[in-house]
Amino acid sequence: MKHTRSRATGRTTLAQVAALAGVSQITASRALRSIASVDPQLAARVHDAAKALEYVPNPAARALASARSQSILVLIPALSNQLFIETLEAVQGILRPRGFEVLIGNYHYCQEEEEELIRNYLSFQPRGILLTGFNRSEAATQLLAKSGVPCVYMMELRQEHGIVCVGFSQEEAGAKVADHLLSRGRRKLAFVGAQLDARVLQRRDGYQQAIATAGFAPALEIMTPEPSSVELGVDLFNRILMEHPEIDGIFFCNDDLAFGASFEALRKGVKIPAQISVVGFNDLPGASQMVPRLTSVRTPRASIGEQAASSLLRLLDGTGQDTVTVDLGFELVVRESS
Structure with a gap:
């Protein structure tokens, strides 16, 4: 059986994947987003069909169809820092099984760059944002507040109404x-x-x-x-x-x-x-x-990523509190140098 691609774009469509797998388009979409309610056997057929057809999801089309983005923005100050790499890996491990795509913004410890990233990425209507710490420009703070996008702050702690944060002192x-x-x-x-x-x-x-x-x-x-x-x-x-x-x-x-x-x-x-x-x-x-x-x-780098991502998911599911401080602590590991 020959499976034609979209005439307009040359891309394989979700409908073609669903047809090859023998499921509805809704089921195919849910399977490709790793929604847990999809029967594992059906999900396997959908993934096999997508691989065979070299299907690449179109996140823009998905967002337009549902009026909801499936992206989570994670803003970090440096990709060159092992600390943030471990945190990012943990964030992805929590969010991807739920069907979310992680957008990474690296602002190089520069408030102006972070502000620009926030301004640009908000146009993609992310479902949520994970931020590093609390020190950013007033304009960036206002952008976040006016966006209404749920935010969770990592690495630092602050006891303040409306703040969800995960870190240590x-x-x-x-x-x-x-x-x-x-x-x-x-x-x-x-x-x-x-x-x-x-x-x-x-x-x-x-x-x-x-x-x-x-x-x-x-x-x-x-x-x-x-x-x-x-x-x-x-x-x-x-x-x-x-x-x-x-x-x-x-x-x-x-x-x-x-x-x-x-x-x-x-x-x-x-x-x-x-x-x-x-x-x-x-x-x-x-x-x-x-x-x-x-x-x-x-420092609990991976745990911070896991807990922050989980806290954000609870906010999105409507099961989390909008004011939470999670103190994961730290450990002084004494060795020979002191």
């Missing part, structure tokens, strides 16, 4: 690191930060507050808006060695910087932790293989 994590270093007898402390997004500054604030509460002098701050990297960690560590040789404990705002410092310490013969204790953040892959093994704050 960045301030408490910073304070935990300070308490740990002080408990190790470190008194000449430093905080090294790069990229300087709101979450980095929150960690810094928690770190400094805990030091002040303990009655000690504020930590030295080495801060740069440059993108975080292992190479930058080398440079900033060398700066501390040259300009502030008295420092005996360093909290790096993320593991990339701490990795660079650890490599440079090995090259220069600086003994960690005998001379300087080092703590990183996020407990990225490789932290436990460093020499010495790196103490770091383990």
